Amino acid sequence: MIDLFSKWYKDRFSDPDAVTLSVLLLFGFGLIYFFGALLAPLLAAIVIAYLLDWPVNRLQRLGLNRTGATVIVVTLFISLAVLALLGLLPTVFKQGSNLVRDLPSMLNQSQSYLLTLPDKYPEAIDSEMVASITDNIRNKVLASAEAIVSFSLGSLINIAAVLVYCILVPLLVFFMLKDKQSLSLSVTRLLPENRQLAAQVWIEMNGQIMNYIRGKAVEILIVGSVSYVVFAVMDLRYSALLAVLVGLSVLIPYIGAAAVTVPVALVAMLQWGFTSDFWYLMVAYGIIQALDGNVLVPVLFSEAVNLHPVAIIVAVLVFGGIWGFWGVFFAIPLATLVKAVMNAWPSEKAQTDLASE
Structure with missing residues (x-):
């Protein structure tokens, strides 16, 4: 068994480049696994920076410098995001609250319909089974609705953190786009030679x-x-x-x-x-x-x-x-x-x- 493992290890990790790659992968996976919550703003900024890098490059090809192109693209993105949120979020929240409010009547309506099934199909569906299922569904849905409401109220406590993220993430995106080359070189210098x-x-x-x-x-x-x-x-x-x-x-x-x-x-x-x-x-x-x-x-x-x-x-x-x-x-x-x-x-x-x- 030891010889088999030794042969496999020698076959797969005899190249120094392979060892470097495996170490980098383990480091990256471990970093996100243990510090993912802390790195959430950074990850969000990286995703947005990837999204906006293409229009920044297009503006550069039209003659703008990197800083000017970044300012234009980030400003347009933030403006469109704010307009979309102001136009969409109130409607979504209103409909979400209406849905939570209407859940009891919707459950009663669905329960009334399900209770008619034993009369229509007496040989296949038992009334006690339907009543048990509807009660369980009602309890689960109402518990979920209460959890959603409590989550919404509890999330108000973290409003300061959300505001910080709203400022921090755009700043990270701006500097990631503006200083893309220098940041890439800085990261490269930290990597091993192989x-x-x-x-x-x-x-x-x-x-x-x-x-x-x-x-x-x-x-x-x-x-x-x-x-x-x-x-x-x-x-x-x-x-x-x-x-x-x-x-x-x-x-x-x-x-x-x-x-x-x-x-x-x-x-x-x-x-x-x-x-x-x-x-x-x-x-x-x-x-x-x-x-x-x-x-x-x-x-x-x-x-x-x-x-x-x-x-x-x-x-x-x-x-x-x-x-x-x-x-x-x-x-x-x-x-x-x-x-x-x-x-x-x-x-x-x-x-x-x-x-x-």
């Missing part, structure tokens, strides 16, 4: 992360906007709130789309029952999800499409369990990173074959 393999993996991942973040932002905007138009045209209740949920659901591949279908279908059923309007809405919603998965995602994430769906779901579960939101958000790039490292990792046999050639 970093050729790490540099190779980073060059590949840097472009993929940039494309992923930009594509994910575009996907959220398109899916959320189209969903809102469909929900509003069909006069679905809580249309803005549900559209936001649908848009944000694309952050979690496969699982998010399945999870957000439940509230959409539930609200539609309680509003219209199993009428034609309900089925029209579900067909339209299904078309949106189909176009997102089969047209939008392949166009925006051509590299990610090469990953097997099982690999993506496992990445969401593993990295989400380790790092929470950021693990879910970066699940696909992290899965691509694992794949890139496995493909680029040298072995003694490969080096021997290369030397013989």
Whole structure:
């Protein structure tokens, strides 16, 4: 057993570049795992900086210097973000509070409908079972509603921290964009000399992360906007709130789309029952999800499409369990990173074959 492990270690870690890459990966994973909460503003700033780097580069090509381009792009981004939040958040919060307020009546309505099922299908459905299920659902939903309200009230205590983040994150984004080259050189100086393999993996991942973040932002905007138009045209209740949920659901591949279908279908059923309007809405919603998965995602994430769906779901579960939101958000790039490292990792046999050639 020891000989087998020794042979495997010699085969995989005989190259100093491989040792450097493994140390950097372990350091990065450990840093985010143990200090992820403290680094949340930095991670948010990195994501926004990746998103805004492309327009800054475009303005530079038009003749502006890096500082001027950064000032223009960051100012426009903050202005659009403030306008979007002021226009969207009040509506979403209002509909969310209305939904919490209407939950008891919605539960009574759904319970009344479920209690009619034993009369319609006496051989398949037992009335006591239905009553037990509805009571459990009622208790769970009301407990969740109370948790949401208490979370909202408790979050007011952290309003000072939120305000600090609102100032800190834009400043980090500004300096990351303005001093991109000098910051990159400073980080490079801290790395070991044997970093050729790490540099190779980073060059590949840097472009993929940039494309992923930009594509994910575009996907959220398109899916959320189209969903809102469909929900509003069909006069679905809580249309803005549900559209936001649908848009944000694309952050979690496969699982998010399945999870957000439940509230959409539930609200539609309680509003219209199993009428034609309900089925029209579900067909339209299904078309949106189909176009997102089969047209939008392949166009925006051509590299990610090469990953097997099982690999993506496992990445969401593993990295989400380790790092929470950021693990879910970066699940696909992290899965691509694992794949890139496995493909680029040298072995003694490969080096021997290369030397013989």
